[in-house]
Amino acid sequence: MKINNLSKRAAIILAVLLTPFFMMSCNQNSSNPKEIAAQKIDSLFNSLYNEGEPGGSVMIMKGDDVFFAKSYGIADMETNAPIDANTFFNIASVSKQFTAMAILKLHQEGKLSLEDNIKKYFPEFKGEFFERIQIKHLLSQCSGLPDNRPRDDRHFVLTATDMQSIEFFKDLEEINFEPGTNYEYQNPTFQLCYAIIEKVSGQSFEEYMKQNIFDPSGMTETVYFEAERNIPRMSHGYIPEDSTNAWKQYDYMEESFFATKADGGIYTSINEFVKWEKALQDNLIICDSLKQIAHSPITPVSGSTFSSYQNRPYTSYGYGWFIEEKPGMPRKVYHTGDNGGYQIYAGRFPEKKVLVLVFENRNDHSRWKMVEQLDAIVKEAGLLE
Template sequence: MKKVIVFMFVLLVGNCSFSQITPKNIPAKIDSLLQNWAGKHRPGMAIAVMRDQQVIYKKAVGMANLEYDLPISATTRFHVGSVSKQFTAFAILLLESQGKLSLQDEIQKHLPKFPAFAHKVTILHLLNHTSGLRDNGDLISLVGSKESDEVTFDEMVQLVSQQKHLNFVPGSTYEYCNTGYMLLAKIVENASGQSFLNFATQYIFKPLDMRHTTVFDAPHKIIKNLASSYQAIGEKKFRRNNLNYAIYGSTGLITTLDDLSKWAMNFAQPKVGFKALFQKMKTSGILNNGDTLRYALGQEVKNYKGLECIFHGGGIASYRAYVMRFPTKKFSIVVLSNARASGLHIIRYVKQIADWYLKLKTTAKVTSRKKVKPSKAFLKACVGSYQIQPGLIFSVSQTKAGLQLKITNQDDLIPLKAISANTFMLAGSEYKIIFPRPQAGKPVAQLHYWQGDFEYIAKRIPMVDFDEKSVDLKPLLGRYYSPELKTSYTLVLQKGKLTALHARNAPITFTPFQPDVLIGNSFFLQRLILVRNAQGKVVGGKISGARAKDIYFEKVRQ
């Protein structure tokens, strides 16, 4: 017998009701959030909250250095990863206001040694992550470099300058790209005639009295009072996660809680910059087809519980950082951490803190199962395979219980729990998938996958019936060389698995996925598409990482 069940969804943040929250007890509640990061045995974090140009909360917990028992303070320096991008965008807009460049300039105007592609790439494309350039993180990993290796800015620029092709037509797609912001820093240098550090110091750091902010522009550079970066390897055990990449523009900024707070408050009452610049900086990008992006210039813009919210996170090695601003409330939060595991916690913390101070809440809703439950036709339309990244495929199937998810290189089937007519939570996680409603009688064309603040749009891909056991792997064996990367991989059989060997990288195994398509178990070597000659002989392959696609490797030896 079927039962009619009514589900009540009470959407509250944290364990406290809003009636219990008062301005006086919010600091104690934030202290409680930070307790898991306190103590002398672990790395930690620092948080500051600003309102109406005043710091209304500031706290640092945990250790900056475990070897010497040095605690984190408001003047401890951290790498901020991609939070650097908003400083780079700001510098570009300052140069535009000085008449030294235009956002519509083709990048070769300011980078004369950079190769021309089949399609025009502009400065605005770099700012909006719509350039199609291959990501430098994938490229440097493919050649076998690690974050602890000595890599200079010029070496990384040279590596991306060797690339002959784009991932896609500029302006047609949004794809987060560190290469773009690194090149923007080079454009700042060429257009201004100064080093990036000197320009930023003259026009940003000094006017804002950010005396402890600098740029990591040389390997092994000594940075006083810099927190070490740590990764957990067990209960109360950590290892150092050293960083020696001297890459800036996309990353590379080093700052303190006090200095970053000054930067955040500058948007409400500027000492550097002006209204038109700030407005342009938060203008969302637009694709060639007219679609509007959430990403603007070095920062993202969204509506959070009815308020305009501007934010950006960052992470490199085990450093994590976050800046969130609510312009209409003159309210901002900045977070810095040297603990790798802090990333998703930080996103939850800043939302919780904003809810408390700004008295934001979602009205409790009572919804019947009949209203929430997706239709059978819709569930059927969702079934299929969707490409998150070249080698990260979400395959959605249907059972009597509903939809389930299979992810490449993972054995588990993950139930998808419907929380609305087209939104599903991945069982056992906080991640969700939204399926846009298709045209009548047609399958869903794409899905939107959310991990915290990160959205991935995955298009449906065609699949054919395929037996991976029928693939003869022996003709694939041999050495493959890429002129663009100046590196080679050798394909061998190890324990029956096709395995890529490299001089510096750990072995990477491949699994046949579709005809002439194999999936790798590494983020930078996710997919291999075989290239055959007219006689059907394998003569090469196109390798793709997460954000560097179809790099050709020629087969040079059996």
């Protein structure tokens, strides 16, 4: 598939962003807090990546201004192509916020309600509990639905569409908890959103997302995963070999990789994602009041008996975003993504208009330690004032 040319929207920003390696110039002995912070960020990522290995692309912005932008490492070990700000990564579960935004847009237009029950859209589902599960429960990870896809079926995992994945709900006999009463992070709930978007809009999911989410945001090159799709400038995900520590390209047929779209199928670049941030700031897709609801803590994560995040305090889930309200820090809205050797982090401090992006094609280090260090450095630099 050929990808269209970059939108010229927000030309002032892109003139800076399209430079593959840009970084605030720093005097090594500078006493300027921002220059010192930029040095610390560069040192952090130089400590994580060795030359000639997979790496990542990093972008930190304050409003329309680029504070730090630099890429490290190799996108494709066979061709030795370097990573830059235009390199494409599978952003995995960071894709969920785009699906959530599509649902919210349809809600704003009166084409559906967040309080619609799921039975309305899937009358073939037999469980009576589907009448108590609402669309808002799908978006906020509190539906109670289990992930009952056959993870040991490699062909299914690689090839199953979103619609095929939700077939497993048809004869579901029980849910894990009453909708709205607990938190459990699941992917198939967003595949239900995929089907709802198609049913309500009358378009294919990809067509709807392109026309109503990506194109209005200027993300004209962003695409969804297809096994046979050729994506120019695409990185490959890598994992370290257990015995030799050499880097092995992720084998989709041998490892765990889900090919569904709504929960984690987007391929995009740092430069493309910055346009998404601009669209969110300018309320190009939905109104500000609805965006604020999406970015509000809806489902508490900490302490959930079903949550792998129960040890992350101050955390809740909104509509497609995690919300962190930590003492001494402004509210943070973020999401992470892991799939096929890719490790993605997209964090926003919306009141401060600060964006922190780290797209990696390796997953061999602690993301949370890295994020905590970045947050501390960003605060030291005065960006959160």
